[in-house]
Amino acid sequence: MPDLLAQDREWSAAMRAALAGDAAAYQRLLTALVPFLRKVCLRACARAGLSASDAEDAVQETLLAIHLKRHTWDPAQPLAPWLAAIARNKMIDAARRRGRRAETDIADFEDVLAAPAEADGFDRELDRQGALRLLDQLSPKQREAIEAVSIRGESLRDAAKSLGVTEGALRVSVHRGLKALAALYQRLNS
Known part of the structure; x- marks a missing residue:
């Protein structure tokens, strides 16, 4: 850590000189x-699961951002945290661009992903009636x-408009009604 502090003092001095117009110090x-x-x-990159080439791209983008935003650095503050924040933001941008999606060939999961066969004796009408009975247990406002x-x-x-309420009131009624339905269903199946 002391090494980074010494480097930071050196970098900060060079950045102050660069801001004063010293092109060689900036280089x-x-x-x-x-x-x-x-x-x-x-x-x-290692934490985000990105490649080393993504890191190199982020380094270049960070150098460009430093160049474009160098006037925003406060010379009274250490330079390293400011630099690290820019680099971190560029890495976040890289991770977002990548989407961090894992890709897997689903052919290997054919048996696992197959739709389950309908259970014997399953009666959709009985299931519909059960849902209607649960709805009947809600307040009229929530049910509607x-x-x-x-x-x-x-x-x-x-x-x-058709129920004569505001959209906000309707959202609240739907939310509370769905929450009540979930609780009723949970009690029914526990």
Whole structure:
């Protein structure tokens, strides 16, 4: 850690000189920052599951951001945390661009993903009647809201207008009704 503090003092002095117009100091600073930024980006890549080439891209983007935003650095503050924050943000951008999606060939999961066969004796009409009995246990306001939005598929605006309530009140009724239905169903099946 003391090594980084010494480096930071050196980098901060070079950045102050660069901001004062010393182009040579700025060139030396950018060259000296590359190993530090590479280390920060490689560590972030490892945590995010990104490749080393993503880290190199982030280093280049970080150097560009430093150049474009150098006027925002406060010379009274250490430079390293400011640099690390820029690098971290560039790594976050890289991870977002990648989408961090795992891709797997689903052919290997054919048996696992196959739709389950319908259970013997399953009666959809009985299931529908059970759902209607649960709906009947709700307050009239909640039942009407759920029927309009969830069952008939009306938009919030249309359902609110037809029920004579605001959209906000309708959302609350639907939310509370669905929560009550979940609790009723849970009690029924426990």
